[in-house]
Amino acid sequence: MLSNFQDQFASLTVGGLSLGFIYVLIALGYTMVYGVLRMINFANSEVFMYGTFATIIVIRDLFGFTQQSEPATGFRLVYILFLCLIASMLMSGILSIFLELVAYRRLRNRGSNKLAPLISAIGMSIVLAEFMRILTDSRYVGSPRVMEKKSLGTFFGAELRLDNVIIIVAGLILFVSLSQFVQRTRLGKAIRAVSMNEDAAKLMGVNLNFVVSGTFLVGGLMTGAAGFFYVLKYENTSFNIGFELGIAAFTAAILGGIGNIKGAFYGGIALGLLETYASFFLGTQWKAVTVFIVLVFVLYFRPNGVFGEAITQTRA
Amino acid sequence: MNERQYMKKQRLISVAAVIALAAGSAVAVAPASNAAAKTVTIAYQGPLTGEEAQVGIDELNGVKYAVKLFNAKNKGKFNVRIVEIDDQGSGTEAAKVAPGAASNKKILGIVGPAYSGATIASLPFYKQTNLPLISPSATRVSITDPAQGLIGFPVFHRIPVTDRVQGPALYKLATRGVSSPKVFVIDDQSPYGVGLVEYMKLGGATLAGQDSVPDKTTDWSATISKVKSASANVVIFTGYYAQAATLFRQLRDSGYTGVLAGGDGVLSPGILTLASASILEGVRLTGGTVPLAEISAKLEADFKAKMGVSSGTYAAESIDAANIFLSCISKGVNTRAAMLKCVKAYKGKSITGSALSFDKYGDTAGGVMNGFEIKGGAIKYTGAVK
Numbered sequence: 175m176l177s178n179f180q181d182q183f184a185s186l187t188v189g190g191l192s193l194g195f196i197y198v199l200i201a202l203g204y205t206m207v208y209g210v211l212r213m214i215n216f217a218n219s220e221v222f223m224y225g226t227f228a229t230i231i232v233i234r235d236l237f238g239f240t241q242q243s244e245p246a247t248g249f250r251l252v253y254i255l256f257l258c259l260i261a262s263m264l265m266s267g268i269l270s271i272f273l274e275l276v277a278y279r280r281l282r283n284r285g286s287n288k289l290a291p292l293i294s295a296i297g298m299s300i301v302l303a304e305f306m307r308i309l310t311d312s313r314y315v316g317s318p319r320v321m322e323k324k325s326l327g328t329f330f331g332a333e334l335r336l337d338n339v340i341i342i343v344a345g346l347i348l349f350v351s352l353s354q355f356v357q358r359t360r361l362g363k364a365i366r367a368v369s370m371n372e373d374a375a376k377l378m379g380v381n382l383n384f385v386v387s388g389t390f391l392v393g394g395l396m397t398g399a400a401g402f403f404y405v406l407k408y409e410n411t412s413f414n415i416g417f418e419l420g421i422a423a424f425t426a427a428i429l430g431g432i433g434n435i436k437g438a439f440y441g442g443i444a445l446g447l448l449e450t451y452a453s454f455f456l457g458t459q460w461k462a463v464t465v466f467i468v469l470v471f472v473l474y475f476r477p478n479g480v481f482g483e484a485i486t487q488t489r490a
Numbered sequence: 491m492n493e494r495q496y497m498k499k500q501r502l503i504s505v506a507a508v509i510a511l512a513a514g515s516a517v518a519v520a521p522a523s524n525a526a527a528k529t530v531t532i533a534y535q536g537p538l539t540g541e542e543a544q545v546g547i548d549e550l551n552g553v554k555y556a557v558k559l560f561n562a563k564n565k566g567k568f569n570v571r572i573v574e575i576d577d578q579g580s581g582t583e584a585a586k587v588a589p590g591a592a593s594n595k596k597i598l599g600i601v602g603p604a605y606s607g608a609t610i611a612s613l614p615f616y617k618q619t620n621l622p623l624i625s626p627s628a629t630r631v632s633i634t635d636p637a638q639g640l641i642g643f644p645v646f647h648r649i650p651v652t653d654r655v656q657g658p659a660l661y662k663l664a665t666r667g668v669s670s671p672k673v674f675v676i677d678d679q680s681p682y683g684v685g686l687v688e689y690m691k692l693g694g695a696t697l698a699g700q701d702s703v704p705d706k707t708t709d710w711s712a713t714i715s716k717v718k719s720a721s722a723n724v725v726i727f728t729g730y731y732a733q734a735a736t737l738f739r740q741l742r743d744s745g746y747t748g749v750l751a752g753g754d755g756v757l758s759p760g761i762l763t764l765a766s767a768s769i770l771e772g773v774r775l776t777g778g779t780v781p782l783a784e785i786s787a788k789l790e791a792d793f794k795a796k797m798g799v800s801s802g803t804y805a806a807e808s809i810d811a812a813n814i815f816l817s818c819i820s821k822g823v824n825t826r827a828a829m830l831k832c833v834k835a836y837k838g839k840s841i842t843g844s845a846l847s848f849d850k851y852g853d854t855a856g857g858v859m860n861g862f863e864i865k866g867g868a869i870k871y872t873g874a875v876k
Contacts, residue, residue: 189711453712
């Protein structure tokens with residue numbers, strides 16, 4: 175019984191981690207924008223959803239996979255997965271920039287109050303979701319299997335399935351790359367400067383519009399990567415998939431401290447694990463209750479989340 | 491009025507027109523084809539868009555087929571039109587569209603609603619306006635159970651048997667041929683899913699484990715761990731097909747090799763587009779329906795020729811429901827009150843050949859639960875579950 179429990183616990187941890195990394199990447203989309211503009215980009219959940227569709231389009235329409243196709247192997251598999259990742263990231267990145275240009279920039283330049291972009295974001299979220307609903311007839315869209323979900327062995331009794339391993343490893347690489355980007359590159363430094371003090375950054379010659387677009391792009395790219403991982407793991411999507419995952423990732427960002435890259439990382443991982451353990455030990459019906467009790471409890475002691483809200487603290 | 495005000499007014503009018511058009515699109519009327527004949531209107535209500543759209547479209551095609559045959563047979567005498575009411579299979583949507591259908595006095599009867607939740611949300615409006623309903627697929631027991639407060643009486647009727655029959659039948663089918671079955675049941679927290687499990691237990695099912703999962707769940711790892719902890723060799727999901735596809739796929743990926751089963755919520759060709767044939771191979775399903783092809787190959791061929799598509803789930807029940815209204819129309823019924831009286835007194839034959847009539851509360855007399863299995867990427871009928 176005990177060994178059975180240990181096996182399950184290890185398996186749950188692997189599953190929870192891979193779900194957690196999907197949350198991390200979406201949470202980064204929220205947190206980057208918040209860090210710079212102090213604005214919650216509610217349409218980020220739809221940016222994610224469009225990323226999932228981009229992946230399925232590449233698999234289904236570019237490579238012609240169907241539900242009856244044999245999964246790809248070897249170099250061809252790597253090539254397809256890489257293209258899917260790029261397509262998904264580009265779709266979400268470009269959509270993010272577009273959102274900023276269309277829905278937020280004018281409001282920001284006109285010096286609107288803080289609520290106007292919030293409503294604009296909710297509006298864009300609804301527009302994007304409804305547009306996809308019409309395109310897909312409100313139906314779930316299944317992704318053909320492109321990769322055999324092989325087991326790479328076991329680790330403390332947990333099966334290390336290929337898709338979970340890819341998500342965890344690639345998610346970690348993406349997160350570290352983003353941290354380095356924000357820490358070391360010129361644009362990254364500008365993002366941090368604007369995040370610290372917008373007026374001072376402008377006086378120092380930082381091009382605010384460029385930095386904001388760059389922030390939306392980087393956030394969108396991370397969210398798009400999450401879209402690819404989601405399809406790789408769950409092999410389906412639908413127009414309303416962003417809502418639940420968006421709320422979860424937003425919760426993760428708040429838990430870790432929104433505006434803080436490190437916070438998005440630990441918040442996402444914690445939420446993925448917490449959801450999975452709570453579902454197993456208390457019953458799936460208690461998952462949301464447990465997550466939000468923990469969130470309220472954490473915020474009670476740390477009102478700005480575990481790591482506060484400074485984009486300047488990037489190192490995990 | 492200056493130019494600016496005028497423009498503003500024009501814009502408001504066009505916005506209002508767009509909104510009116512959008513609202514009207516939920517209740518679209520088929521064009522009349524025979525002006526000389528007496529035009530009579532019936533309606534279909536079910537999910538025509540949304541996740542469950544396949545079910546509604548299949549049922550609507552059944553109704554259209556029956557009406558097409560009737561109109562051809564009664565050319566010059568009657569011209570029956572169908573109003574399409576899209577409730578997306580949800581109670582919330584149904585409560586929005588039902589008042590419009592209820593107040594449309596031309597509608598003498600509705601085939602539907604397809605789903606029980608949508609039925610319960612619609613019923614107050616239809617009861618108020620005495621609008622008769624015959625559902626081809628709403629199977630929740632409470633709608634016709636006098637002990638649970640006459641929810642559907644007197645306007646509601648249905649063709650299939652209820653979940654009181656389906657619950658135990660699903661358990662029986664899922665465990666058939668399995669030596670020492672250990673059954674794990676997962677519901678989707680919907681009244682349908684939870685109810686089906688309750689009736690399964692009332693029917694004497696013994697369960698090795700159970701989970702109740704929100705209907706938007708995509709990550710099943712915790713549930714799968716529970717299935718494994720319980721060493722289950724039979725997993726029954728009492729929800730709908732879109733979720734069933736993700737659950738079944740993740741279960742098989744986790745190495746689970748036992749039986750997979752589901753109720754009539756999973757019985758939809760839609761599931762075949764969401765998971766590969768190898769994952770779905772052997773999935774056992776129940777449903778109160780009988781495929782047209784099983785009734786007769788000729789019937790299915792005729793359906794395909796006239797409708798341009800193969801018949802889907804609940805086609806036979808939809809045709810039966812429409813035929814009852816049509817037989818009343820042919821007797822000259824032209825008010826809702828007369829239609830209700832006629833439906834209640836109806837004694838005829840189903841296209842399956844069995845006798846068809848309703849009891850006092852609207853349940854069909856007789857009726858069986860059928861079994862299905864997914865084989866080679868297609869849903870195959872395996873006979874009645876006895």
